[in-house]
Amino acid sequence: MTESLPIALTVAGTDPTGGAGVLADIKSFHSREVYGMSAVTSLTAQNTMGVQDVFNVPADFLKAQLESIFSDEMPHAMKSGMIATEEMMRVLKKYVTKYEMPLVIDPVMISTSGHNLISEDAIDYLRDELLPAALTVTPNIMEAEKLTGVDIENEEDVRKAAKVFIEEIGVKSVIIKGGHLKGAAVDYLFEKDSETSLSSDRVDTHHTHGTGCTFSAVITAELAKGKTLKEAFHTGKNYITKAIQETPEIGRGDGPVNHFAYKGEL
Ligand SMILES: Nc1ncnc2c1ncn2[C@@H]1O[C@H](COP(=O)(O)OP(=O)(O)OP(=O)(O)O)[C@@H](O)[C@H]1O
Numbered sequence: 001m002t003e004s005l006p007i008a009l010t011v012a013g014t015d016p017t018g019g020a021g022v023l024a025d026i027k028s029f030h031s032r033e034v035y036g037m038s039a040v041t042s043l044t045a046q047n048t049m050g051v052q053d054v055f056n057v058p059a060d061f062l063k064a065q066l067e068s069i070f071s072d073e074m075p076h077a078m079k080s081g082m083i084a085t086e087e088m089m090r091v092l093k094k095y096v097t098k099y100e101m102p103l104v105i106d107p108v109m110i111s112t113s114g115h116n117l118i119s120e121d122a123i124d125y126l127r128d129e130l131l132p133a134a135l136t137v138t139p140n141i142m143e144a145e146k147l148t149g150v151d152i153e154n155e156e157d158v159r160k161a162a163k164v165f166i167e168e169i170g171v172k173s174v175i176i177k178g179g180h181l182k183g184a185a186v187d188y189l190f191e192k193d194s195e196t197s198l199s200s201d202r203v204d205t206h207h208t209h210g211t212g213c214t215f216s217a218v219i220t221a222e223l224a225k226g227k228t229l230k231e232a233f234h235t236g237k238n239y240i241t242k243a244i245q246e247t248p249e250i251g252r253g254d255g256p257v258n259h260f261a262y263k264g265e266l
């Protein structure tokens with residue numbers, strides 16, 4: 001008899017060069033010894049130099065993929081990444097409200113290379129309808145600004161934005177990633193009654209393609225194992241720091257992180 005594995009599902013877009021999106025998520029799940037499943041929202045033609053094209057999967061076909069999964073086996077946790085249109089978000093909302101499991105929303109808006117990955121009118125739906133269904137949301141600074149309307153330049157602003165996320169938008173918790181602020185790379189987890197910040201030295205590199213996807217996927221993998229959000233946050237931070245410190249130098253542009261680098265306890 002083999003032991004059953006924790007299962008994590010990602011609902012996200014693809015990056016054929018494997019640094020971001022679904023492939024980064026599955027690599028992250030796998031390296032944490034979590035069985036990965038995926039439903040694809042968009043196929044992108046992108047590489048380490050930029051995004052060349054995007055093909056959005058018809059919303060009905062996203063529904064078909066989710067139906068295939070949920071009619072067969074229940075994941076223990078799920079995450080969402082790139083969801084380009086409101087129609088796809090409406091489909092996703094049905095599943096995340098029907099089936100109870102920890103949901104991590106990475107509110108992907110723009111690729112590291114600066115390409116828009118979400119239609120402007122889907123942002124309101126994301127904020128008002130999807131975010132409240134999540135256990136946690138993992139915006140970078142720009143995404144947090146866009147979703148809350150708070151300009152963020154320092155730690156005080158991060159706190160103001162977190163207050164809007166929790167008190168006005170109604171999220172249960174939020175992890176604001178300071179990867180794009182000056183100084184050390186500090187990330188903040190705000191839960192209703194607690195605040196945890198984790199800091200690491202900033203690695204002097206431009207190879208940060210897919211850092212956000214990887215970070216949120218590791219958190220999802222840990223939640224699938226039944227870890228607490230605080231524990232998952234710690235593992236996510238340690239994993240991404242190692243993965244950025246030991247980038248594999250793949251591609252001609254801003255390369256991916258190393259999904260083999262972190263060897264922490266499983
Ligand atoms: N140069 C760096 N050195 C150390 N840690 C970093 C660096 N850049 C980002 N991070 C960390 O990587 C994680 C992702 O943060 P970031 O703000 O880059 O997300 P993102 O912008 O959503 O990523 P993506 O580039 O995939 O869109 C965070 O834990 C952040 O602290």
Ligand SMILES: Cc1ncc(CO)c(N)n1
Nearest residue numbers: 013014020021082111210
């Ligand atoms: C498919 C996809 N999802 C997310 C990102 C953000 O890094 C990206 N570049 N591509």
